[in-house]
Amino acid sequence: MDTDVLIAGAGPTGMTVANELRLAGVSTVLADQLSQRSELSRAGGVQSRTLEALDQRGLLEPLLATGNYPAATGHFAGIALSADHARQRLPWRSVPQVKIEEFFEHHLAAHGIHVRRDHQLTGLAQDEHGVTATFAHGATIRCRYLVAADGAHSTVRSLLRAEFPGRPGTATVIAADVRLSGAEGVASHTWSDDGQWVALFPLGTDPQGRPLRRLVLGGPGAPSRDVPVTEDEIREGLRAVFGTGVRLLELRYGRRISNAARQAARYRHGRVFLAGDAAHVHLPLGAQGMNTGMQDAFNLGWKLGAAVHGWAPEDLLDTYHTERHPAGAAVLRNVMAQSLLMDWTGAREPETAAVREIFSDLVRLPNVQHYLADLQSGMAIRYPMPGTDDHPLVGRPSPDLGLGPVRVHELLRSGRGVLLDPDGTFAKVADLWSDRVDRAGQGADVEPMLIRPDGYVVWAGHADDLEPALTRWFGEGRGTGPRGLRVSRP
Structure with a gap:
């Protein structure tokens, strides 16, 4: 074997798996098709359960030391959830994905794991002993196990011909990193009468100390995903929702995202495992894609380490699917519910408005707030634990005693x-x-x-x-x- 585990994809999921394997003393190769780390922000926050997992690895304090990442409030379908920070030991933090990737890449490099870039996977074959991966430049890597963390358009998933059922995208919105003027104090999710809407989230500051924001802009008549995003389009959308009060100063990058919702039928394919966006895709609401992917990684990493070292029970690797597939399915359900409640397509149907009005009243109840917050953060997950009694702690994250x-x-x-x-x-x-x-x-x-x-x-x-x-x-x-x-x- 060239290595124990090959990880395809050096995003947050892939790098989290790499760190878990490093901790387990397992040799790891981390390969990515990009020539350099992306500087584009995608997810914009870290949920409570992911923060706990980072803290359990001693990574949280060093990560938070890299910038100013304040505790923030979440939302469900654009309806704000209260900042009940006393309820969770580690409340949501606004840490952009780009910062997480930068932190992990430096952390792994300090421990001798360097991302192998310009590695475009083109072939995959496995047998009872291992996996052979072939790359575009002719190199091959032989490994015991392979983790596919190569994103929504996963090459590994395609090579496996893995089933990826679900719903194709039917509408698009713009997601952009921007600098704005006049955005201080505006409501995070705001709709116009004709169905145009805007959501804004903080992304810290640029190198000059100027505030950056994630802008999501949607509404009826949105073009297909392959149409480039323009500054004029964003200006027109802001004007439709805010009038002249909010103006675009700089567009750092913009892309169109769709409301596709798909999940791999199986997360394990012999010695190959799907994780993160390679296993599940959905609207980027509440940073749940990144957080769910990182929680996939924490679940899978130690189990692969146990298998490599030879002490894993026979079905331990199978529990990755039995535990994480239901967790991913729950995320898809809540995201699809949110997209309906927030009128993602801007249809402005009166039935949708009526349901949202009633739901907004319900969200004022503390128990409903707690339920929704736990649902999105991963704190509501309870893994099945066969052969144990029905103790309330079993299957849940351990209390920090x-x-x-x-x-x-x-x-x-x-x-x-x-x-x-x-x-x-x-x-x-x-x-x-x-x-x-x-x-x-x-x-x-x-x-x-x-x-x-x-x-x-x-x-x-x-x-x-x-x-x-x-x-x-x-x-x-x-x-x-x-x-x-x-x-x-x-």
Whole structure:
């Protein structure tokens, strides 16, 4: 093998996978077809669950130190959600995708993983032992596993002829990075009587310290995706919604996006795995595409590491699909609901307006706000955990508990599992998995629980269920034989 894992695509998803594999001590090649990192902003924010995962890897503080990224409020279909920052330990941050990619590329390079650019994938073949990837310039790479993180128009997905069912795009809007005058204090989502609408989001500042914004401009009669975006078109759209109060100063880049909604039928194809936009595409609402892709990466990375090192249970890699496919489907559902409620096409149907009015009243209820915020942030996800009791923590992100001088999220920075054992009850059984799982929490006032490397609780409650949970997620313990039977240890 040339490498253990080849990652096609060096966006946030691909680079997150690369960092997880680096942490697992797995050799990795990260290849991208672009000749240089894109300077174009796409997603504009990081959700709570993704922030937690970055914090669990010790990456959040260094990322936030690269700029001014204030905590921000979210929205659902253009209806603002309250800034209940006390409810989540790490509320939404306005960190543009371009900054995340820059940070990750520098971080990986500092650890010896450099993006191989100008690598256009042209061929793919796999057998029972590995995958062979062929590139346009004639090079081939042989690897044990391949991760396709190469975007919505994934070459890997095409080469696999993977099913990608869903709805094709029926309408387009403009997404642009701009500088504006007169935009201070204007409503984020504003509609005109004829169906034109504008959404604005902060993107930090340019090198001269001037504020940048993501502008989304839509309405009836939008042209097809291949028609270039012009400054005059943006000026006319701003004038239709705001009159002369908001003016375009600079168009840094603009593109058209469609309301296509598709999801791969399978995320795993033998030794090849689809992640991020290669696995799911939808409207870019709430930065859910980038965040869902990065959460795909956190879920997949440690499992690939376990498979390469030989201790992964037989079906561990299959759990990537069983856990992340429903999560992606939930994102597509909420995005399609939002597009209807916010009248994405500018049809101005009275039925849509009536539903939106009632929904806006509902969103004022705190429980509805919390539900929608959790739905978009990934905090509502509960993974299925076969063979465990119905403990409320199982399948959910671990709480960030204090354990004397450290906290749970700090223990996860090793990329290993964590067993919280406050009374020392499970020391003997934990020793059998001590090469994969750290035991902590002795003397702390916490509930015993077992946490996967990606921060999800897989056991809490009945003591008899601990050893099966360890075997289920971390393979056979040292000194155990088939089905966990104890054998003599040398």
